[in-house]
Amino acid sequence: MSTEQSTPWWRDAVIYQIYPRSFADSDGDGIGDLPGITARLDHLADLGVDAVWLSPFYPSPQADAGYDVADYRDVDPLFGRLADFDALVARAHELGIRVIVDLVPNHTSDEHPWFRAALAAGPGSPERDRYCFRDEPNEWPSIFGGSAWTQVPDGQWYLHLFDVRQPDLNWNNPEVRAEFEDVLRFWLDRGVDGFRVDVAHGLIKTWEPSHHVTPPPPAVPDGPEPMWDQDGVHEIYRSWRRVVDAYPDDRILVAEAWVDPIERMARYVRPDEMHQAFNFAYLLAPWSAAELRKVVDASLAACRVVGAPTTWVLSNHDVVRHPSRFGYADGHIPRNGIGPRDPQPDEELGLRRGRAATLLMLGLPGAAYLYQGEELGLPEHSTLPDEARQDPTWVRSGHTAVGRDGCRVPIPWSPGGPSYGFGPGERSWLPQPPSWERYARDVQRGVKTSTFELYREALRLRRVYRLGAGDLAWWPEAGPEVVAFRNGELLVVANLGATVATLPAGARVVLASGELDADGRVPTDTTVWATL
Structure with a gap:
């Protein structure tokens, strides 16, 4: 894992998100685990990614699929043991793949020893001061629906901006700050290469300095x-940066910060804070040439001011998979999942646009994130039966928001069998749709026109042409419905319009997301990489 290179690895890396429950199951219980991931790391080396990011695998009652952490220094038996984690890191490093782990600092599980101690100790105690207990609630809502406050038997209320079983920590408490710096060191000492920080924008709350909380004033x-x-x-992340900088090999911090405008997101990646922040403005952009050009310009400009790389992402474990998101001809963009009673995306249209969107994204300078299964072209499981849903959003919204389960369904590895190679048993914790057999990795591997081979070739060429370390210059001659730019030696042309687009004379196509016209012109919903 040498750092002897001209550019730090994270500035142009391709990082692959693994949702451990749904990647690979080694023991047949229907839930993915760490040994399953280790056994499939060759797939990621073959794909050509630089790092993996693991969603939480810590001990947890799984009220929110592991984002309710009961112990930050261990592995839940559901996923294996600490020895399995060490083996995963060792194997990944053998393959030249770095490992980033999820850290959840905004809240713990209600089964964390600290919260149990807080309930037992009572009002005014040091134990309660680790959390956000108050004598009266204010009007803050939970992200998952309903109030963000729950009352305990002695009359006080505790804050949970997410599920009722995820009490928010009090980050004004020095003990909380010291605890998490120690957690960082625990995993850094085990060889991890960085941390993705969940809800990075939520740690500090502003309210009246009284146990009797009044509703906050209107936001500015x-x-x-x-x-x-x-x-x-930002003070917290400056202290964390000092911790990771004390370790060799360019360990990193990545912010999940849902903030707007994008200039505020860039504050998280100033030189003495985090290394990267997720670009949610890009993820949420519609399939529109004008909107995409706008968000690309804004992203590059905001990050350039602070000297940070821009990141690009299309899918993750919290949003509808992008082939389904783009599968509506009328421009409809589902925000809270897709259920069987909702308008259904056009699977063929979505896959065509999804492939084009990926090739466009991977042509941009900066770092890129992939979500497991997108290299197979997986759509959302949009007809998941209600009785199978496990996302707390489904319950807390009164069954009005179907939630995130549709993008978390275990991925298919091979055709046939009850779980398409996900595990040796018949079970998968969320049911897979029968249509996914054709998306299985083993069906696509070696097939030149498959989505898997498109991703693999795109990542290879991205390294060859150093696109992540490049610079963007728009090519406006392509027309208003086309996103086209030069990045080093490559011309990237993504046609989002209703008519074909023409490449410049002498252009040599090196990769295309779909079949081109007989005369070499670029059809609708197709992206081309070409040299001039």
């Missing part, structure tokens, strides 16, 4: 809400 226009993106979070 265009400013942050009192529970999000407060200036005090």
